[in-house]
Amino acid sequence: MREDVQDAVNRVDQHRLWQRLTEMAQIGAIPGSGVNRAAFSDEDVESRKLLISWARARNFTVAIDAIGNLFIRRAGSDPHAAPVMTGSHMDTQPRGGRFDGIYGVLAGLEVLEAIDAAGAITRHPIELVAWSNEEGGRFAPCTMGSAVYTQAKPLSEFLAVKDNEGIALEDALARTLAATPEAEKRELNAPAAAYIETHIEQGPLLEQEGKTIGVVTGIQGLRWFNVEVFGESAHAGTTRVGARKDALRDAIAAINALHELTRDATDTVRFTIGRMLVTPNSPNSIASHVLFSVDVRHPDPATIARLGDAVEPTVRKAVKHCSVKVTVTLHDDPCVFDSAVVEGVERAAQALKLPHQRMPSGASHDAMYMARVCPTGMIFVPCERGISHNEAENATPEDLAAGARVLTAALLELANREPRG
Numbered sequence: 001m002r003e004d005v006q007d008a009v010n011r012v013d014q015h016r017l018w019q020r021l022t023e024m025a026q027i028g029a030i031p032g033s034g035v036n037r038a039a040f041s042d043e044d045v046e047s048r049k050l051l052i053s054w055a056r057a058r059n060f061t062v063a064i065d066a067i068g069n070l071f072i073r074r075a076g077s078d079p080h081a082a083p084v085m086t087g088s089h090m091d092t093q094p095r096g097g098r099f100d101g102i103y104g105v106l107a108g109l110e111v112l113e114a115i116d117a118a119g120a121i122t123r124h125p126i127e128l129v130a131w132s133n134e135e136g137g138r139f140a141p142c143t144m145g146s147a148v149y150t151q152a153k154p155l156s157e158f159l160a161v162k163d164n165e166g167i168a169l170e171d172a173l174a175r176t177l178a179a180t181p182e183a184e185k186r187e188l189n190a191p192a193a194a195y196i197e198t199h200i201e202q203g204p205l206l207e208q209e210g211k212t213i214g215v216v217t218g219i220q221g222l223r224w225f226n227v228e229v230f231g232e233s234a235h236a237g238t239t240r241v242g243a244r245k246d247a248l249r250d251a252i253a254a255i256n257a258l259h260e261l262t263r264d265a266t267d268t269v270r271f272t273i274g275r276m277l278v279t280p281n282s283p284n285s286i287a288s289h290v291l292f293s294v295d296v297r298h299p300d301p302a303t304i305a306r307l308g309d310a311v312e313p314t315v316r317k318a319v320k321h322c323s324v325k326v327t328v329t330l331h332d333d334p335c336v337f338d339s340a341v342v343e344g345v346e347r348a349a350q351a352l353k354l355p356h357q358r359m360p361s362g363a364s365h366d367a368m369y370m371a372r373v374c375p376t377g378m379i380f381v382p383c384e385r386g387i388s389h390n391e392a393e394n395a396t397p398e399d400l401a402a403g404a405r406v407l408t409a410a411l412l413e414l415a416n417r418e419p420r421g
């Protein structure tokens, strides 16, 4: 490792990172060490102000765009070079933990501080981004800030979305933007040279394998469906079994067939029926209507395409007595990260002698949208028993700092890359 890079890595301060995570966790704290910090809420605003105060203490510049994504920049030597970016989100699930999202933001700030303290000169600016509304718990859908930033979706599509209390996103967003007037306004889709996001794994693999760093190779593909089975309600005591149109019986047959379809000796396929509505849902009435959800995921593009495309035919074949309707509710193709970024993260983990392994991400992240516009990668660190989206979410100060050190080395390498062509 180059001496200047090593110097910056050495300045990553485990204690400062942990203190800041602890301080942020008090904003929206809920019983059981959890956090409830919904997008564009008072708590979100408070966390933004705290982040900005830390950034300004170091004289980093602060900017904000129309969806409220917050950018904190340390300048580079080349005024024409696009920033090398890192970051994650500060919002949480309603009963979220202290690390999901906020770790990637504060690790990014720690890296900026370490690089600054080392006096490193980088060609590209290095920029920390805190994406708006990643969780989608208050305003659906999720990963909204990165979707709008990358122009995958227009902001106008989301302005009328309302929360459970009837508050429109447009109004909550306007309040959030007004609360940080010190941030200069930034256009959407400003160019990015590269992006690396650090995040807790939200799964048990690293802990089980005794590894500190997950070198993330991509984000698995995801297909969601609603399946509706239409039968006919009748009396459970009087109607012959042979004469029934039993929507629940056919739904169970369809679910069994889907389990067969997704059976996988390598245990890589993720298949879930998480929701089922039965009508009229009475013990002595034959079900007239059943709706169930299907969630199937896989990192390999060919496999997820095959499985996703087979859902409707499999259901139709299994349903014998009723009619059926299958609706696609979400379709995210797998995202494969840039090989140079993945290798850069791997090299950094190796040089720092941290046990590491390559792995896909099971969960969606803002990195999915960034991968569409610039070379992108992610760094995972272990979380206790893989628990996330839960108050009990936990991680060690040592692992969190290790992730920030890998990020420092990987970002510095990218920020000093010579321009192409």
Ligand SMILES: [Zn+2]
Pocket (backbone or CB within 6 Å): 089, 100, 101, 134, 199
């Ligand atoms: Zn997250």
